[in-house]
Amino acid sequence: MEIVKGSGFIPGDLLSKINSPSDLKKLNEDQLEQISSELRQYIIDLVSVKGGHFGASLGVVELTVALHYIFNTPYDQLVWDVGHQAYGHKILTGRRDNFHTNRVYKGLSGFPKRSESEYDTFGVGHSSTSISAALGMAVASKYKNLKDKQHIAVIGDGAMTAGLAFEGLNHAGVENANLLVVLNDNCMSIDPNVGALKEYLTDITTSHTYNKAKDKVWELLGKISKFGPNAQEIASKIENAVKTSLLKQSNLFESLKFRYFGPVDGHDVVRLTKVLADLKDIPGPKILHILTKKGKGYKFSEEGNETVWHSPGLFNKDTGEIIKVIPKTPQPPKYQDVFGHTIVELAEKNLNIVGITPAMPSGCSLNIMMKAMPDRAFDVGIAEQHAVTFSGGLASQGLVPFCNIYSSFMQRAYDQVIHDVALQNLKVIFCLDRGGLAGADGPTHHGAYDIAYFRCIPKMIVSAPMNEEELRNLMYTAQLDEVKTAFSIRYPRGQGVMVDWKTPFKKIEIGKGRKIKDGKELAILSLGHPGNLVTEAIERLKEQGINAAHYDMRFAKPIDEALLHEVFTSYTKIITVEDGCIIGGMGSAVLEFMADKNYSARVVRLGIPDNFIEHGEQVELYEECGFSPKKIAETAIEILKENKQTILKQGGTSLHDKQA
Incomplete structure (x- = not known):
């Protein structure tokens, strides 16, 4: 067997042959448990040394296999909610050999992404969007008379607490479009789920009356496909029986005109394929309630803190020990x-x-x-x-x-x-x-x-x-x-800069910034944590013989006008730095002040440009966006050269030369 090119990870015997769902469909039913096991192990192998989301994708391995085995993806459209469940989906849809680049700068995205694969039907980084998106797809297919096209939304019960999910359910119930909602019930989002919906779902899954009869109902339902032309009539009779006697507790979904099925063991891959095959033949809005365990199949995540194993970082897959680099000196807190x-x-x-x-x-x-x-x-x-x-x-x-x-x-x-x-x-x-x-x-x-x-x-x-x-x-x-x-x-993700951070409280005057360092050639205005990048940039400039001033604005609104008056009366070259979009940000507030007060200066704004920035380490992205210490210093040198060239052309002198 060949090692996966560029990754060093070896997929299992079956997984090594799966380059698309069409390959998966060549397996027989008896091989589904093995492919599920190999897929789970591959995720464990990769995430343990590369990092990323973990527990959520392990919990839906069998569901992922079953969905791609039964449905004709990407023609049938599968929407994940949220995308950190979709690692198995990515691996089965042609990205196995590149999956080691997941969440790495210039590599695969950690979430489904339309531009990355035709199998990623909708971008899903925020929760609770799947039902509305899949319904839109289903209605579009209905409009185009594509009656055979299936649309599946996989939503975790944590995501069901958002209003958007209920808005989608409410609309779907009256559209009669071909939509299947798979409710992945694991009682977790990142932290344990809270609220009445979580308790409601628990009531369904623990009902003695329901659980005594559910197997018999599913045994009948599993035979629907054998009834040929009468399948819909049989399904309707079973549905009515379920409504009236067994699923009184599930009237939330029934009242929204969804056919409710379940709960089903989400880790029984063979059973899931049979259920999904039956549901595929039932038109209209349906909800399949499956029970899963986040982190399923990895002993330490099953037995440990599920919140920790949501995204544990690097860990020893054999011992479950999460690998932490212990610094030699005290570090600032997050x-x-x-x-x-x-x-x-x-x-x-x-x-x-x-x-x-x-x-x-x-x-x-x-x-x-x-x-x-x-x-x-x-x-x-x-x-x-x-x-x-x-x-x-x-x-x-x-x-x-x-x-x-x-x-x-x-x-x-x-x-x-x-x-x-x-x-x-x-x-x-x-x-x-x-x-x-x-x-x-x-x-x-x-x-x-x-x-x-x-x-x-x-x-x-x-x-x-x-x-x-x-x-x-x-x-x-x-x-x-x-x-x-x-x-x-x-404030940003990650560590601050102070080891001794627990200082006595001091009141800050609203709208009042501070001058951190005086300067001569130019002024750099920062907002928030990027001020620390400016401090480093100023040290780089000092090595070049450039004396730059630094102002920490603290407030984008109300902005410190007294401080800005000082800046604009002292400097003709100004750089603003912020970790936010350039359009409308703190730099824009500075330009608005300059225009309103009739000042004239060369102002260069550094921040997040007018496009969507992809994933990577923060330091890599600061560099890409132009406000790493190195880039800030380069910008300062560039505009100072521009200043000298302009002065030479005009035969004039600079403000500081006049002051000197």
Whole structure:
């Protein structure tokens, strides 16, 4: 057997022959368990040494095999929700030999991506989109009279808590389009699922009445295909019997005019193929409820913390030991952990403080508060819109909600921020984790737009800390009684820069930046964590004999006009640096000030350009976008050369020459 070119990983005997679903279909039923086992092992082998999402894809191995075995993909359209379930799907659809590049700069995306493969029918990096997307496809097929075309949405029960999923279900029930929703019920998203829906599904799966009879129902249903022309009539009779006697608890889906089937063991690949084959012949909207275990088939993920094994990093596949590089010296904490510890510290003094997160307690570290103060911290499930409006309701009654949502996910609740918070002048403190380029998760998770989309909202305060101390002080300032309006604080994924970060709280004047370093030739204005990149760039410039000033703006809105007056009266060459979209960001605010105040200067804006940035390590993406320390320094040198050339052509002198 040949080693996979470029990867060093050896697929199993069957998997090595699978280059597309058409190869999978050549296997007989008795080989499905083996191919599932080989696929699972291949994912374990790769992720253990390359990193990436883990537990979710292991949990749907049998489902992935069954779907591609029964359905005619890519003609039949399969939509995954969320895409971190889709590693097996990618491996079976022609990307096995390149899968070692998953989430690597210039390599395969960690999520399904339309431009990557015809088998990736829809881009899915955010949750709860599959039903609406698959319904759109199904209605399009109905319009084109493609009656044989199938459309399948695979959605986790965690994703079912989002309003969009219910909107899709509600519409699908009246369209009578050819849609199958597979509800992957594993009681997990990243953290354990919460809410009434999770309890409702648990009731279905633990009902003694239902479980006594379900096998008999499925035995009958499995024979439907043998009834020929009468199959639909037989299916209807079974369906009515199920509705009236066995599935009274499942009236949620039945009331939405979906035919409900299940629950079924999602790890019995042979049974799944039989069920899917039967459902394929039943027209209209259907929901198949399958029971799976996240991390299935790998002992240590099955027995360990499922949240940890969602994306464990590198690990020893034989021992289950997660590999961590232990630094020789103390390291700065992650920004998210600074948030998590600081909100508890503030809440101990301010009894009105509460914390809210939409299903990311470990991702944003609100789990620290949930453990210390369980009655004051709320995980509302994957429901960003609800999280924001719920926060507004809390604020209307005098509480001080810290609503922590990833920057890219906050996009889903933009109307609520405007209508339910800002318009009503309610004080909600939005802590936007993963602000800026988020790394290997790629464009679906980059927090590129929050500075711009919050800066245009009236009365919204838009801030970003340069380090951990600044984050603590901004959080402290935001919760003070004198602050009466919505307040956003954005910070990046990953480590900060301060080892001794737990400093005493200090109030920061709203809209007040700071001059970090004076200079001569030019000024560099930064917002947030990229200020640390500027500090390094200034050291590089110093080696070139260039003395650059550095201003940490802290606030994109209200912007520090006094500081900008100082900058524009002292420098004719200015660079702005931010980890956000250039259009509408802090640099745009600087240009607006320059125009409004009738200043004239050469302003170069560095940030995320006007295109979607792919995945990679943050340092690689900073370089690509032009605001790594090296690129900042190069830009400074370039515009200074431009300045000298202009002066020589005009026979003039520079501002600093005049001052000297």
